[in-house]
Amino acid sequence: MRISHLAGERVKDSPSLATSKSHILLHRAGYIKQVSNGIYSLLPPAQRVSLKIQNIIREEMNKIEGQEVLMPVVMPRELWEESGRYSLIGNEMVRFKDRTGHDMLLGMTHEEAAVHMIKNTIKSYSQLPLMIYQIQTKFRDEARSRAGLIRVREFTMKDAYSFHATQQDLEVYYQRMLKAYINIYTRVGLKNIISVASDTGMMGGKVAHEFMFLNEIGEDSIAICSHCGQMSNVEVATGLVETKTNIQKPLKQVYTGKAKTIEEICTMFKIDASQTCKAVCYAIKGDESNIVVAFIRGDLEVNEAKLKCVLGKDIVQTKLGDSGLVAGNIGPINLKANNLTVVYDASLKDEKCLIAGANKDEYHIINLSFSRDMNVKFVDFSKAYHNQTCANCRCGKFSISRGVEIGNIFQLGTKYTASMGMTVHSAEGEEINPIMGCYGIGVGRTLACIAEESCDKKGLCWPFSVAPWHVYLCPLKYENKNVKTISEKLYEDLEQAGIEVLYDDREISAGIKFAESELVGIPLRVIVSPRGLENNMVEFSYRKTGEKFEINIDQIVERVKAEIKKNM
């Protein structure tokens, strides 16, 4: 590629709005251009990287018997009614009408389409397992996109769907997929990747893993145990909650006046927040009059993902309004209101001297001991925190890190095959719903994470496996006839040898060429200059280390070839 004709430009100024390294550099180096909030065009360099990532994914999917397909971006409402998700998913799904007034939607995931594609054509367990995948555009109308390609509304995704006759078969395949994912991330050159246990959310299913790129720009929190090494999304992490007090005292109601918040109560009684029982209120989504009161020890926070699992329903934040609850004085004893769901966190179970609301304005109760005063069930919905003891090994401490989710794998179960009526004959001759797994990788996000990880002060620094080009051919004093002739010849020779070259055929100063070659991040650079040509030499250098040496011009093609081979 001749840089003089390359679409896009490289600029010194970064967008004032950009915050992440990948956003700034991809913008400055002419890889991406924003079209709208969370919607980007990929310029040639970015598209080349994207295609390389896609090809690596494709190869790894094919290795585990994946069959590449293509499902539609636009789907009719009816297909999503079958699974029940048409009404379940909020406005992150774009809905619209076609010319006849028919309800249509933009696909944000393709379980329905996948089941639709193969249902009725696969009739027997003997045709399973089967995996189909596609690499295709998804649109999710995220409320808040950010950080360049890290979080966008439109993106390219690899999504795969597997079908199995037995759970055991799914589990075996799931492990193969996990390995394939690790291969993919290794091959694209990402290092800071871990797989963590995750919440299954609206996808349904039980077992799920997320692949996290550990980085401070991430929006997910991951708990990693210092002892047993268990890694999970904070949404599902369980820490050990130690009981603080073991002395019992008589239950009493006391006047507390205007003291409402945990902080105010703690100040008034000179106690720690762990000696209080707080009430956190939500409403059931879709049935907002149904108030959920979640009691939890005052020093802990509610993990809403866990709470949703416990309730089996989606929740939203709510104002108490006319529910009959006394804001600031809600407590477990004498709690009365219409249409109430009450849950108790495990942290309260063994505490003996808690202060809680008395359900009466300006009053609290003290010395509450659940084991003595209440007969209720406890469930875990507290949020894991930094330095908390891990509940798995009961020994190590959690360290909480930030991560960007760049892929996930789910054991889905029969949610979609059952709701959409897909059956096959089992070995025993029964009609069964195949068990599904689904597996996603965000291509653009992966690209952004590689950029985030592989860069320095000067610019991007792509791994060979995904670099848009392998060599930056950089003639200096290009107007010099000798330089020009030899460079042109070298460009031709390199291309002939099947090497991907970005050829800086511009008559501009050396400084700009150096700066841009580093900004664009091509792994190798070859400099042709009058100085070198006096001795028939060119300069060869590595982007990553800056290491450089002179090479005889007759040997350069072979050298570049060998270098690429070595690093792929």
Add this chain to the structure above:
RNA sequence: CGGGGUGUAGCGCAGUUGGUAGCGCACGUGGUUUGGGACCAUGGGGCCGGGAGUUCAAAUCUUCUCACCCCGACCA
């Protein structure tokens, strides 16, 4: 959806008692330079996000609206 912020040339920005727009980079032309983002001269490029209003006169004041950014809520 809440809170905050920004919209002026392709990009980054300046522009207050209101007087019809400027700087740097980039781009065109001529010349001098030439191994780390050179310099001189010269030129092109703007419905000052959009509508409505106040005024003799609006980038500037008022008002409505739209877009984008940041923080939160939300999110396979």
